[in-house]
Amino acid sequence: MMLIDNKKGWISWFNPIKYGMDRWLFALHRLTGIFIGLYLIAHIFETSNILKGPLTWNNLMVFLDWPFGVHLGPYILSILLLAVVFHGFNGLRLTIVENGLMLTKPYRPDYPYEPKSLKGWNLGLKILTAILMIVIGIIGIVYIFTGVLL
Amino acid sequence: MTVQVILKGFGEVVKEVTFRVRRYDPEKDNTPKYSEYKVPVKKGMTVLDGILYIKEHIDPSLSARYSCRMGICGSCAMIINGKERLACQTQILELNKDLIKVDPLGNYNLIKDLVPDLSKLFNNHKSVKPYIIRNDNPPTAEYLQKPEEREKYAMFTECILCGACLSACPTMAADDLYLGPQALAQAYRYIADSRDMGFEERLNVLDSKHGVWRCHFAGACSEVCPKGVDPALAIQLLRGVLMKNSFFGYKQVPAPVGKERPTVVEGLKVLEEKIKESEKK
Numbered sequence: 001m002m003l004i005d006n007k008k009g010w011i012s013w014f015n016p017i018k019y020g021m022d023r024w025l026f027a028l029h030r031l032t033g034i035f036i037g038l039y040l041i042a043h044i045f046e047t048s049n050i051l052k053g054p055l056t057w058n059n060l061m062v063f064l065d066w067p068f069g070v071h072l073g074p075y076i077l078s079i080l081l082l083a084v085v086f087h088g089f090n091g092l093r094l095t096i097v098e099n100g101l102m103l104t105k106p107y108r109p110d111y112p113y114e115p116k117s118l119k120g121w122n123l124g125l126k127i128l129t130a131i132l133m134i135v136i137g138i139i140g141i142v143y144i145f146t147g148v149l150l
Numbered sequence: 151m152t153v154q155v156i157l158k159g160f161g162e163v164v165k166e167v168t169f170r171v172r173r174y175d176p177e178k179d180n181t182p183k184y185s186e187y188k189v190p191v192k193k194g195m196t197v198l199d200g201i202l203y204i205k206e207h208i209d210p211s212l213s214a215r216y217s218c219r220m221g222i223c224g225s226c227a228m229i230i231n232g233k234e235r236l237a238c239q240t241q242i243l244e245l246n247k248d249l250i251k252v253d254p255l256g257n258y259n260l261i262k263d264l265v266p267d268l269s270k271l272f273n274n275h276k277s278v279k280p281y282i283i284r285n286d287n288p289p290t291a292e293y294l295q296k297p298e299e300r301e302k303y304a305m306f307t308e309c310i311l312c313g314a315c316l317s318a319c320p321t322m323a324a325d326d327l328y329l330g331p332q333a334l335a336q337a338y339r340y341i342a343d344s345r346d347m348g349f350e351e352r353l354n355v356l357d358s359k360h361g362v363w364r365c366h367f368a369g370a371c372s373e374v375c376p377k378g379v380d381p382a383l384a385i386q387l388l389r390g391v392l393m394k395n396s397f398f399g400y401k402q403v404p405a406p407v408g409k410e411r412p413t414v415v416e417g418l419k420v421l422e423e424k425i426k427e428s429e430k431k
């Protein structure tokens with residue numbers, strides 16, 4: 001009998017369509033984790049340029065603020081901020097619920113079978129993450145673009 | 151007088167939909183391909199009915215696995231319009247689409263057309279020892295359990311082993327050896343059972359590299375489970391037990407055995423004699 005492999009593969013991690021909110025959060029958590037990991041490496045490389053003296057440093061700062069003559073710097077920093085805030089707070093939520101805390105007790109499933117593990121306090125923590133993202137996002141992005149601390 | 155039940159519009163052809171079905175014939179094809187079929191839809195028709203319509207009227211070589219047609223055997227799980235569902239429990243009209251895309255379950259090997267090889271599911275299930283483990287003598291009566299103790303695991307007993315959850319699971323998508331939501335939920339089902347004493351015995355499988363820690367709580371298993379088992383809940387509760395075990399130790403307290411039943415005692419004696427006899431032979 002010729003069996004063929006029918007695994008969905010790692011690329012499917014980033015396709016949350018058709019499932020629920022938590023499947024989206026999983027994809028986003030992984031994406032932001034990889035993104036801030038790569039940023040961390042680039043950041044260490046970037047700041048190491050201070051060793052090459054003030055002129056190189058200043059030129060690099062200008063380049064990163066205006067890469068290829070476009071003022072992209074604040075946008076990149078804003079995305080980074082949102083990614084870090086999301087990953088951090090969602091990570092705290094996962095640390096709680098992935099240890100079986102703040103979840104519903106086992107219950108009797110009733111048609112149409114909405115999984116309660118994703119609701120209740122777990123949903124509350126998700127909403128809290130969203131609120132914190134909005135608040136910190138607004139304060140941070142205003143600061144990034146204007147230098148004004150709300 | 152005969153009583154007539156009138157189901158308004160039942161059995162009438164309402165519209166025609168296109169089934170786009172993934173086909174793979176191990177004797178002819180190297181890779182799967184899609185074929186399209188036009189299916190007239192009557193009220194009440196399920197996706198499984200549609201597949202059987204194709205088999206009867208258009209292409210008898212189309213293969214799918216099914217048995218009960220009532221959502222209880224767990225044979226007919228497949229990916230319908232991108233989501234794992236039981237074909238026999240999915241109303242075509244409720245999908246509200248003119249194109250019905252049908253794929254076999256993912257994350258399993260494929261045998262033919264819509265027939266996945268579920269041995270991974272069954273082997274993983276077996277590996278968590280899905281039965282009550284006791285280290286005392288064979289019982290002479292029931293183990294006693296209170297109704298509220300039963301509620302701690304009752305919902306996880308609803309699993310029909312359809313395998314939909316493994317297909318939806320993103321960890322399963324990249325890790326061949328992961329135990330998967332079904333097996334982990336069943337491990338919890340027995341560990342949470344007051345009659346069980348098998349926690350230690352299951353620990354090395356659960357607390358392994360491809361065990362319970364591989365879950366990322368994406369919740370997809372619970373979203374697709376056709377029986378409302380909520381395997382993701384069981385997995386997180388299981389992790390809670392394992393964490394508790396590593397910090398404070400986790401001890402199962404054996405449920406007491408009920409009042410001795412003469413018939414059971416007699417039966418055990420007969421059984422013992424039979425075993426001795428067969429050993430002599």
Ligand code: HEM
Pocket residue numbers: 026029030032033034036037038040087088089090091092094095098365366367
């Ligand atoms: C506030 C600090 C942070 C917290 C609370 C946090 C929390 C977590 C948690 C709980 C997970 C596991 C999620 C799961 O089970 O799916 C995780 C995954 C991950 N984190 Fe973080 N994290 C933090 C900061 C970071 C930083 C700074 C980086 C980058 C260097 C990072 C990169 C990653 C990566 C790549 C993953 C794997 C993604 C996955 O498994 O889906 N995290 N984080």
Ligand code: SF4
Pocket residue numbers: 308309310311312313314315316331332335371374375376377378379380381
């Ligand atoms: S847990 Fe649900 S989806 Fe998974 S095998 Fe059991 S019945 Fe199917």
Ligand code: FES
Pocket residue numbers: 215216217218219220221222223224225226227236237238239
């Ligand atoms: S045929 Fe038995 S569950 Fe669908």
